[in-house]
Amino acid sequence: MQRLTRIGVSTTRIGASGARKLSSGPSGSLIADPLRPERIAKSQSNSLFPTPRFVSFDLWDTLYTPKKPIPEQYYLISHGEFGLDKLLESIQREFPTVYADMLAKYPNYGKLTTDITSCDQWWLELIVKLYGLPHYSTDSTSRALCERLLTHFSSSEAYELYDDAITVLQTLHNNNVAIIAATNSDDRVYAIMESLGIDKYFSAVYLSYDLGYSKPDRRFYNHIYKQRFLLAKRADPLLDTASYLENVWHIGDHYEKDFVGAIKSGWNGILLDRRKQSVFMQANTIKPISNDCFEGQSCNTLEGDDMVMIANNRVCVSGLRPLIRLFGMGED
Numbered sequence: 254m255q256r257l258t259r260i261g262v263s264t265t266r267i268g269a270s271g272a273r274k275l276s277s278g279p280s281g282s283l284i285a286d287p288l289r290p291e292r293i294a295k296s297q298s299n300s301l302f303p304t305p306r307f308v309s310f311d312l313w314d315t316l317y318t319p320k321k322p323i324p325e326q327y328y329l330i331s332h333g334e335f336g337l338d339k340l341l342e343s344i345q346r347e348f349p350t351v352y353a354d355m356l357a358k359y360p361n362y363g364k365l366t367t368d369i370t371s372c373d374q375w376w377l378e379l380i381v382k383l384y385g386l387p388h389y390s391t392d393s394t395s396r397a398l399c400e401r402l403l404t405h406f407s408s409s410e411a412y413e414l415y416d417d418a419i420t421v422l423q424t425l426h427n428n429n430v431a432i433i434a435a436t437n438s439d440d441r442v443y444a445i446m447e448s449l450g451i452d453k454y455f456s457a458v459y460l461s462y463d464l465g466y467s468k469p470d471r472r473f474y475n476h477i478y479k480q481r482f483l484l485a486k487r488a489d490p491l492l493d494t495a496s497y498l499e500n501v502w503h504i505g506d507h508y509e510k511d512f513v514g515a516i517k518s519g520w521n522g523i524l525l526d527r528r529k530q531s532v533f534m535q536a537n538t539i540k541p542i543s544n545d546c547f548e549g550q551s552c553n554t555l556e557g558d559d560m561v562m563i564a565n566n567r568v569c570v571s572g573l574r575p576l577i578r579l580f581g582m583g584e585d
Contacts, residue, residue, distance in 0.1 A: 469514025
């Protein structure tokens, strides 16, 4: 099986770098130099684009999703396997608060603190706080529950792929498109990807935990672009920034973190709206909903109701399969 590129003992992990400055036009509209007028015209009149330099995927709720709501999975294990009497309603109510408190006390899953030595330890501390248990370091039952939950949420036992994920990843791979992951998460992602059988498609994984920045921070996207650009430039010394960014794409389900974050960093953005709840899927005319995102206010639905083309190579899709049409690729 093809393995993800690793540095030391982990998948590609890069430190943070400075942000590339983008200029803005009147009224705060984004003016990012590869999104030139001729590209805008193309995006509004044609659904096909050149083969991407790379396609970057968000993971959670883009490629995979929890099989059951997270609090319900906690309850099924703690009550069903360990006999704890904490109610599901209590877990649903308290989990967000405990999670927020842990992040406030130990930001970025404890990476920069001396009290927490790993992401695993961060989650172990959260679990004993959530259940009000004796500390796992001194109590065997607490330790067993913590390890069971940690193992569960690091595998396909907790998550499942969307039914279009493998088809699209395989098609991009067959067409020699570099595939990377870009996600706000800790390093449990590697185990989850391997358990789901998708790690073999990815040439690199970029985590907020490793970079020290989270989407939609431009530094997150700029770091990825700079590293990938340097790699491409080794093979093509004449390659320039604008030409490279014209064919760089990111897709994810979160409007601000994935779509706007990528666009404001000079990338081409694809919003994944599986439930068709966004303004793009529900209206024929787009009204500006982010001053930094849109210059035009009209869009056309091309080749069906599963893909809406937006000005400046910005796209909204209701599933992953439209990517195959977007880049003129056939499923093998």
